[in-house]
Amino acid sequence: xxxxxxxxxxxxxxxxxxxxxxxxxxxxxxxxxxxxxxxxxxxxxxxxxxxxxxxxxxxxxxxxxxxxxxxxxxxxxxxxxxxxxxxxxxxxxxxxxxxxxxxxxxxxxxxxxxxxxxxxxxxxxxxxxxxxxxxxxxxxxxxxxxxxxxxxxxxxxxxxxxxxxxxxxxxxxxxxxxxxxxxxxxxxxxxxxxxxxxxxxxxxxxxxxxxxxxxxxxxxxxxxxxxxxxxxxxxxxxxxxxxxxxxxxxxxxxxxxxxxxxxxxxxxxxxxxxxxxxxxxxxxxxxxxxxxxxxxxxxxxxxxx
Numbered sequence: 001x002x003x004x005x006x007x008x009x010x011x012x013x014x015x016x017x018x019x020x021x022x023x024x025x026x027x028x029x030x031x032x033x034x035x036x037x038x039x040x041x042x043x044x045x046x047x048x049x050x051x052x053x054x055x056x057x058x059x060x061x062x063x064x065x066x067x068x069x070x071x072x073x074x075x076x077x078x079x080x081x082x083x084x085x086x087x088x089x090x091x092x093x094x095x096x097x098x099x100x101x102x103x104x105x106x107x108x109x110x111x112x113x114x115x116x117x118x119x120x121x122x123x124x125x126x127x128x129x130x131x132x133x134x135x136x137x138x139x140x141x142x143x144x145x146x147x148x149x150x151x152x153x154x155x156x157x158x159x160x161x162x163x164x165x166x167x168x169x170x171x172x173x174x175x176x177x178x179x180x181x182x183x184x185x186x187x188x189x190x191x192x193x194x195x196x197x198x199x200x201x202x203x204x205x206x207x208x209x210x211x212x213x214x215x216x217x218x219x220x221x222x223x224x225x226x227x228x229x230x231x232x233x234x235x236x237x238x239x240x241x242x243x244x245x246x247x248x249x250x251x252x253x254x255x256x257x258x259x260x261x262x263x264x265x266x267x268x269x270x271x272x273x274x275x276x277x278x279x280x281x282x283x284x285x286x287x288x289x290x291x292x293x294x295x296x297x298x299x300x301x302x303x304x305x
Contacts, residue, residue: 006237007238009237010236010237010242011234011238011242011246013230013231013233013234013237014230014231014234014238014242014243014246015246016227016230017227017228017230017231017234018227018231018246018249018250018253019249019250020223020226020227020230021227022249022250022251022253022254023253023254023257024091024223024254025095025100025103025254025257025258025262026257027216027219027220027223028091028092028095029095029096030216031096031213031216031217031220032095032096033213034205034206034217035203036089036092036093036096037089037194038194038195038198038203038204038205038206039092039220040085040088040089040191041191041195042206042221043088043092043220043221043223044085044184044187044188044191045188045191045192045195045221046217046218046219046220046221046222046224047180047181047220047221047224047225048184048188048221049221050221050222050224050225051177051180051181051184051221051225052181054177054225054229055177055178055181060175060178063175063178064178064181067174067178067179067182073173073174074182076168076171076172077172077174077179077182077183077186078186079168080165080168080169080172080183081182081183081184081187082187083161083164083165084161084162084165084183086157087157087158087161087162087165090154090157090158090161091103091158094154094158098262098264099154099264100254100258100262100264101255101258101264101266102152102154102155103154103155103251103254104155104251104252104254104255105152105154105155105251105274105277106152106154106155106156106157106159106162106251107159107162107250107251107254108248108251108255108277108278108281109137109141109156109159109277110159110162110163111244111247111281111284112133112134112137112280112281112284113159113160113162113163114163114166114167115130115133115284116134116163117163117164117167118167121167122167127287127291129283129284129286129287130284130287132280132283133280133281133283133287134280136276136277136279136280137276137277137280137281139276140272140273140274140275140276140277140280141156141273143269143272143273143276144269144270144273147269152273175232176228176231176232176235177228177229177232180224180225180228205217234246244285244288245285245289248281248285
């Protein structure tokens with residue numbers, strides 16, 4: 001009974017996390033009149049504030065302090081902090097520039113990119129169906145290159161940056177919430193210096209436009225921390241296979257927003273690119289599910305010594 005309750009809670013947490021990530025473009029559209037770099041800076045600053053409050057309230061300050069006693073771990077978080085900052089900046093800029101569809105493409109590709117990076121850097125062996133899934137995603141990108149003469153760089157930067165972020169964070173023994181707090185704390189000085197510089201140049205929007213804009217920029221911390229907290233709750237309660245399935249909810253919502261709410265152009269060429277990637281994901285998800293079931297069946301059939 002307790003396990004069923006945990007599973008249900010995990011599903012609710014996962015749905016909440018990926019729904020918020022999916023509708024995030026609505027928020028970033030609302031602050032689209034603010035330069036992307038300033039939005040990034042506020043996202044960092046207010047995330048530090050809200051995460052510090054949460055960590056203090058939940059008694060996790062000791063876990064944060066322990067990281068600062070491990071130079072190698074701290075060094076790893078410096079690298080992941082820079083990578084996730086790049087990911088955030090590109091996403092914020094793309095939404096403001098009306099390229100939400102490309103961000104959706106990036107997060108659809110991301111699971112396949114993660115598998116590819118695991119093969120390259122962790123010597124993980126890909127099964128034949130995984131190779132086929134990757135091939136369809138590559139064909140989708142290649143088709144757009146041939147059709148438009150350019151790569152969908154926004155989607156690729158988001159997919160690879162988040163893929164590398166996940167790859168490195170997998171090697172770092174630190175919980176999600178304290179880890180993100182330290183990452184944002186690492187880049188906080190750069191953010192504060194940037195704010196002072198923008199103020200000196202008369203470029204700062206915060207405090208110089210409207211109370212509504214100021215409150216929206218403060219809310220950048222909530223937009224960052226709330227889905228992470230929900231995700232952390234889901235990760236503790238659900239198997240990875242279930243989380244892997246639910247993760248497609250976020251780019252699906254973003255895709256719907258881009259096409260039906262913000263009316264970004266979705267011509268036949270873009271549809272072909274998406275169709276190839278969707279088919280690759282279908283193969284990848286189906287094969288992963290079947291492989292998990294086979295492993296589970298084999299474990300149950302194994303005699304107990």
